Amino acid sequence: MKPRIHPYVSDINFARLRALAARPDKTESSVVDDALSAFFTCLKDDERDAAIIRRLDRLTRQFDRLERNGTVLGETLALFIRYFLMVTPQLAADQLDVARAKGDQQFDAFLEQLGRDLQSGRRLLQRAIDDVVADEADYFTHAELDRLHQPAPERAVKPGADTEARHA
Numbered sequence: 792m793k794p795r796i797h798p799y800v801s802d803i804n805f806a807r808l809r810a811l812a813a814r815p816d817k818t819e820s821s822v823v824d825d826a827l828s829a830f831f832t833c834l835k836d837d838e839r840d841a842a843i844i845r846r847l848d849r850l851t852r853q854f855d856r857l858e859r860n861g862t863v864l865g866e867t868l869a870l871f872i873r874y875f876l877m878v879t880p881q882l883a884a885d886q887l888d889v890a891r892a893k894g895d896q897q898f899d900a901f902l903e904q905l906g907r908d909l910q911s912g913r914r915l916l917q918r919a920i921d922d923v924v925a926d927e928a929d930y931f932t933h934a935e936l937d938r939l940h941q942p943a944p945e946r947a948v949k950p951g952a953d954t955e956a957r958h959a
Contacts, residue, residue, distance in 0.1 A: 793820075808822055
């Protein structure tokens with residue numbers, strides 16, 4: 792036996808309930824039960840949707856960072872190419888073969904270095920940052936650093952010293 796309830800509803804909802812229950816395969820109880828089931832299922836859907844929206848927001852922020860980084864890299868490359876083309880002198884026809892051979896050697900060396908860097912996991916940009924960023928050890932001796940990281944000693948205050956300073 793199902794539990795019996797006696798809720799109060801607005802006149803318009805009561806009219807809708809009667810209209811749906813007038814169908815041959817429906818009763819007022821089945822319409823109310825279906826409506827409550829849909830309502831409670833919707834609450835679970837809202838929780839799931841909120842979790843999905845949080846994940847999508849996180850993915851959107853990550854994608855925006857990737858897009859920004861790609862734009863920066865593209866602009867950096869374009870600026871380098873422009874600079875390179877501006878400072879590279881034109882070669883005479885008899886020097887082109889030697890320059891191409893030298894360029895092939897340098898490009899092969901570049902590819903080898905790139906392969907080593909990618910395999911080691913250490914990136915050029917990180918190495919440049921490590922070279923530029925100073926550590927506190929660059930400015931202080933170890934003894935000075937130890938003293939800097941210790942809490943300051945409590946200073947003894949003489950009784951009445953505070954009042955003397957105010958009256959002076």
